């Protein structure tokens with residue numbers, strides 16, 4: 255068995271180890287309270303976990319207003335923004351809805367099957383209903399079924415993959431560092 259030489263590797267502080275799993279697609283989670291007040295929050299820790307039934311998980315800190323809204327309404331929308339929305343995405347990810355009505359700075363529409371609002375300037379939307387909640391350290395995992403999903407026509411290929419010539423995703427590296435894709439699909 256080979257041994258890694260200590261000069262070639264860097265120990266990463268364990269609380270930053272997640273960055274070794276980035277870049278991750280950045281999404282915006284929208285939700286609303288029982289009075290129909292909406293809110294949006296940037297999230298990188300969101301991923302699919304089942305295809306049939308279609309399910310996703312989002313990790314949300316209990317400190318967020320989004321946590322309160324998702325916990326009580328049991329629904330949310332995952333909005334997928336493109337790189338031209340980076341300023342909005344930074345804002346949604348640095349200010350809490352507890353302090354400001356973030357939606358006043360966004361173009362907002364209604365979800366089809368959930369009460370949560372949707373961000374009209376996004377590329378794709380997944381409407382979700384929570385089925386399960388799991389505490390995981392300083393975040394709570396909301397496991398949810400996708401009940402409706404739609405995408406801007408020209409952003410998608412026939413095989414239901416993104417057309418990366420037309421859609422440039424926001425990819426989060428960590429901290430305030432982001433990247434996106436250059437060029438389109440590459441065949442290996």
Ligand SMILES: Cc1cc2nc3c(=O)[nH]c(=O)nc-3n(C[C@H](O)[C@H](O)[C@H](O)COP(=O)(O)O)c2cc1C
Nearest residue numbers: 295296297298299314315318319320347349350351
């Ligand atoms: C790129 C990026 C990714 C983020 N990912 C998450 C995440 O996955 N889960 C989370 O709880 N907070 C995440 N945050 C932090 C929240 O977006 C931020 O605390 C936001 O202000 C919470 O808003 P709210 O209180 O209105 O819900 C992220 C922030 C940024 C900038």
